[in-house]
Amino acid sequence: MELTVSQVAKFISGKLEGDGSAPVYGVAKIEDAHEGEVTFISNPKYAKFIDSSSASAIIVGMDFPATDKTIIRTENPYVAFLRVLRYFHPQKEMLEEGIHSSAVIDPSVFVGDDTRIGAGVVIGKNSVIGKNCRIFPNVVIGEDVQVGDNTLIYANVTLREQVHIGRNVIIHSGTIIGSDGFGFAREGDIYHKIPQVGIVIVEDDVEIGANCTIDRATLGQTIIRKGVKLDNLIQVAHNVDIGENTVIAAQSGIAGSTKLGKNGIVGGQVGIVGHIEIGDYVTIAAQSGVSKPLASKTVVFGYPARPIMQAKREEAALRKLPDLLKRISELEDKIRRMEKE
Amino acid sequence: MELTVSQVAKFISGKLEGDGSAPVYGVAKIEDAHEGEVTFISNPKYAKFIDSSSASAIIVGMDFPATDKTIIRTENPYVAFLRVLRYFHPQKEMLEEGIHSSAVIDPSVFVGDDTRIGAGVVIGKNSVIGKNCRIFPNVVIGEDVQVGDNTLIYANVTLREQVHIGRNVIIHSGTIIGSDGFGFAREGDIYHKIPQVGIVIVEDDVEIGANCTIDRATLGQTIIRKGVKLDNLIQVAHNVDIGENTVIAAQSGIAGSTKLGKNGIVGGQVGIVGHIEIGDYVTIAAQSGVSKPLASKTVVFGYPARPIMQAKREEAALRKLPDLLKRISELEDKIRRMEKE
Amino acid sequence: MELTVSQVAKFISGKLEGDGSAPVYGVAKIEDAHEGEVTFISNPKYAKFIDSSSASAIIVGMDFPATDKTIIRTENPYVAFLRVLRYFHPQKEMLEEGIHSSAVIDPSVFVGDDTRIGAGVVIGKNSVIGKNCRIFPNVVIGEDVQVGDNTLIYANVTLREQVHIGRNVIIHSGTIIGSDGFGFAREGDIYHKIPQVGIVIVEDDVEIGANCTIDRATLGQTIIRKGVKLDNLIQVAHNVDIGENTVIAAQSGIAGSTKLGKNGIVGGQVGIVGHIEIGDYVTIAAQSGVSKPLASKTVVFGYPARPIMQAKREEAALRKLPDLLKRISELEDKIRRMEKE
Known part of the structure; x- marks a missing residue:
């Protein structure tokens, strides 16, 4: 797996300044990198570490100041570094080929080529699992579920019936998708359960953290759109719609029927009330409580959330x-x- | 499953105004309903959708204004709609009859008639499972647990030893009932674990969402009383007592030994301090932090929570x-x- | 299991004042204790219950006022009471000896003496499980995991690959250790996943509550140091470092790369921003939002968190x-x- 600094530069189509002959064995953060390792500086506040670094090469931006350290210039140092990181740490295969003998897969289930299914997995009637998926031990998948190609489902996940999962999706351990929405009709002091007969759709390229809960719709669908990234312990209530490429940090919760726009950024422990619409490119700071609709491109903070400068x-x-x-x-x-x- | 509008009116004991002969194939929300579907208006703010609706019938309240649309008048339109919803979407049976061969049930366990137990379920010594229960795959139930009749436990739930679950209870996936309370005795810098030897009682007609945690009592019992509804990711600490028909939204937490009254409404992401008493019919708005006892019928908001008008x-x-x-x-x-x- | 009051006094090396001949059958809280039970008063606010108590003996501090009730004086009444509690409620053995036949343990796994492994447990290649551990049903342990001696892992826990767990650790049900950190490199509107190739280290004597999520490091390690106690539903992000004997209440979250000092106390539903350092012996009140570094011994409260007197x-x-x-x-x-x- 050894490369030279020159080979690294070529691999990421970067511009080398300095000694290209040094060998590279791995990658590290700028604070930790030693000889034989490649590192990077993307955020200028880490530039202070450059002088004391003994890294064999540092991936930097095109406008990074000249230095006597060996650097590789590139448009997006972080993304370039990722490619090197992946080279030295290729995704390890952690399931045996095929379907483990202890898995309980209904005969009506279709499993695509090159998909691996671990011990103790249970899959219900008429579900379809795509090609090249990895389904880790003790995952439970209900009836009529669809899972797209190249999707990775970690141990102890539950997908309830009729959930649709796209391609290249990652679902971390302990997450529940398709649990009943929290809906009751009140009659005096008694609450009658509203049957939750809708579904959940998780589109392609979504990543969902550990121990999240994504409820099925009452009627219709809860939808997590393409490229959304959810951290751990997030609550997504029934009929919520999260727009493309929106990123949500841990322990946030979105109440029923709320629609988030695309390319939003939601901090940790945020609460968003139900039945409102949030525009595109909205940023909501951590621990905020959003109780009103937000126009596109607003940045809010606080409880109740208000424009960040005002707050x-x-x-x-x-x-x-x-x-x-x-x-x-x-x-x-x-x-x-x-x-x- | 087809009905006529007249048959729907009869089914919910409602008063039909308009054409009763149209066929009905399903149900939908007022915004979405098409010809052949029944819908309802319970909240007056949805009345604006009536003119553009092509639903074949709309279930409304007794005092709803006259209209040229076909309506069915009834005391509680929401509850009536639920009955129609259940008619068109009957609970589907998703487990095979009997006990799956891969389940590991101790021979001392008693399982009632018509109960279905899925693959990979594990049940410990001397536990008793009532009649007509559904226990989904990979649920783990400890020793000396009691589960009442008609109770539904979704996949990957854990019930620790000696937990008592009532009748007609629903427990969603990933929820843990009976984990140790968080109790330590401090001696200098070291914390000694206080053995948590109490139990958890979940009474009849309770619904508990996904990935909740309900700790067992240190001594005595943690109790979730009849008709309580908990949303997802809720923390209930040791020795908490939640009164009848109280409803708690997602991600709220109740600290140790606190007693909530009956018929309360607790919003999402609320925190309630330990060792206090909350009266009956109390409403706590979302994200509030309650640090003091609350008298019955108070409505509070904020951090720290205070009467909502003051806040x-x-x-x-x-x-x-x-x-x-x-x-x-x-x-x-x-x-x-x-x-x- | 019956003792006399004198025997209890001797067992905890306490000083008896009153009748030592009464029999003792169990323990209870001061509010609940009856004849035949031992109780304790540690917090002076419970002293008011002493007159109405019919407990056969009350464990109190050395400076507790004289009383005509039978008391046993000791340095730390709470810890002494714990010893009596443990005597009457010894930890019950809840797994059969050895490894359950339905567990799927890779042949390369090493399992120490006297360790018991429940039904449906899955353990991946090259993992090492210490002596005298208890691993409850349906736990999933990945490859190259190490678990130290006397460690207790409750049902439905997931330990991902390469996680290191120390000795005398308790991990409650549903907790996920070693899930991927939440790290993405942004390129326009698209987020590229940063491979999370670091590990998690959980040192000796740690207790982790139910349904927590502890992410693996991006590079390097996430570390939970000796004696830390975590309550339920806690989020620990990638590369976090929690100092010795720090105690964190339920539903709190710590963002990436933050370092908490030792002997801290963190209330419930606290959020701590990423990339900051918190000193030793810091107290953070419940629901606070910490966005800046905190010096040792500070006590903060609020959102944003500030010194408690100021707040x-x-x-x-x-x-x-x-x-x-x-x-x-x-x-x-x-x-x-x-x-x-």
């Missing part, structure tokens, strides 16, 4: 509030005295 | 605070000038 | 804000009038 102004003002109370009492005293005079 | 007044005032800072500086200037004069 | 002053001031608005309007009126004069 920060208000927060700064709140810091001054105890002092303000004193100033107002002083003003009142002065005025009282002036009135007496 | 909203304070929030509104906070919006004005940056402006207020300016007004006060102006006042101070004026007074200074007046004092000089 | 409380600001909160108190916020309560007065609506009233303040009126006072300022009055001042402005008065000044306007004075200016006219």
Whole structure:
């Protein structure tokens, strides 16, 4: 797996400045990289580490300042570094070929070529699993489920009946897709369950973290669109629609029937109320509580969430509030005295 | 499964106004309903959709305004609609009869009539499973567990030892009931584990969402009373007591030994501190942090949670605070000038 | 299992005051204890229950006031009580000896003496399980995993490849250790997955609650140090480092690469931003949002988190804000009038 620095530069179509003959055995972060390792600087705040680094080469941007260290210039250093990382750490095959003898696959299930299914997996009637999938041990897949090609489902995941999973999807362990939406019709003090007869659609290139819960629709569908990335422990309620390439950090929750636009960024532990629409390219800072629709390209923060500059102004003002109370009492005293005079 | 509109009206004991002869093939939401479908209006804000709807019949309340659309009047349109929904989408049977050959059921376990147990289920010694239950694949049930009749436990659930589950309960995938409470005795910097030797009781008609965690009591019991509905990813700590028919939205957490009254409504991502008592018919808005006891029928919001009208007044005032800072500086200037004069 | 009060006193090396001859059959909390039971008072606020208690003996501190009840004095009543609790509730053995026939253990796996492995457990290549472990049903352990002696892994846990678990560790059901960190390199609107090739290290004497998610490092390691206690539904992102004996309550989340010091106390539903350092002996109140580094021994609260005395002053001031608005309007009126004069 050894390469030279020159070979690395060629591999990522980068421009080498410095000694290309040094051997490269692996990759590391700039703070940790030693001789024989390639590293990168994408965020300028890490540039300070360059002088003390003994890395054999550093992948940097096209406009990175000149240095006497060996560098490889490229348009997107992070993405280039990823390619080198993947070279040295190829995805390891962790399931045996074929279907493990302890898996319980209904005879009506179709399993595509080169798909591997681990021990203890259970797949219900009429489900279709695409080509070249990896389904890890003790996953449970219900009836009438579709899983696209090249999809990876880690151990102990549950896919309930009629869920549709696209191609090149990754679902991490413990995640539940297609559980019943939380819907009840109230009659006095009693809640009657509303049957949840809709489905969940997870489109291509989605990644879903560990121990998430994605509820099926009441009627219709809950949909996670192409390229969405969800972190761990995220709640997606019934009939939610998450737009393409939106990224959501851990422990956030989206209430029923809300529609998120595409290319959004949602921080961790955010809560979004039900039945609202969020535009495209919206950023919601961590722990915010969103209770109203948001126009495209807005950046919000706080509880309740409001435009981030306003929220920060208000927060700064709140810091001054105890002092303000004193100033107002002083003003009142002065005025009282002036009135007496 | 086809009905006429008249038959639907009769089925829900409703009062038909309009053409009863049209055939009905299914149900849909008012925004989506087409000819051949029945829909409903319960919340007046959806009344605006009535004119553009091509539904063959609309279930409405007794006092809904007259219309030239075909309507069926009934006391509770939502509950009536549910009955029609269930008619067209009967609960599908998704487990084979009996106990799957790969399930590992201790010989001492009692399993009631008509109960179906899926592949890979494990049930420990002396547990008792009622009649007509459905236990989905890879569920693990410990020793001395009791599960009542007609209870449905979805895939990958864990019930630890000595847990009691009532009748007509639904437990969604990935939920853990009876894990150890989080209790330690501190001695200097070291924490000693407090054995958690209590139990969990889940009464009849409870529904628990996916990936929840309900800890067993330290001593005594954690109890989820009759008719409680929990959404996904909810934390219920040791010795908590949740009153009848209380509904809790996703990602909320209740700390140890807290007692919630009956008929409460708790929004999503709410946190409730330990060792307090919350009255009956209390509403706690989403993302609130409750740190003090709450009297019955209070409605609270915020962090820390306070009466909702007060919280909203304070929030509104906070919006004005940056402006207020300016007004006060102006006042101070004026007074200074007046004092000089 | 019956003891006398004298025997209990001797067992915990305590100083008996009162009748030592009464028999003891069990333990209970001070509010609940009856004749034949031993209880304790550690927190002075429970002292009020002493007069009405019919417990046969009460374990108290060395400086507890004199009483006519039978008491046993000891340095740490809580820890002493725990020893009595353990005597009456010894850890029950809940797995059969050896490895269940339905477990799928790769032939290359090493399993230590006296370890018990339940039904449906799957263990991948080259993993090493220590002595005297308990691995409950349907746990999935990947390749190259190490589990130390005396470790307890409850049902439906997933340990991904290369995870290292120490000795005397407890992992509750549904927890996922070693799932991929949430890391993507952005190129336009598309996110490229960053391979997560690091590991997770869980040191000795750690307890991890149910349905937690602990992600593997991107490169290097995520580390949970000796004696850490995590409650349920906690998110630990890639490359996080949690210091010795730190305790974290349920539903908290720590973003990537953040380092927590030792002996910290983190409340429930706390969020901590990525890439910061938190000192030793830090206390973070429930629901706080920590966005900046914290020095050792600080106590913070709020969103954003700030020193607790400051946060409380600001909160108190916020309560007065609506009233303040009126006072300022009055001042402005008065000044306007004075200016006219």
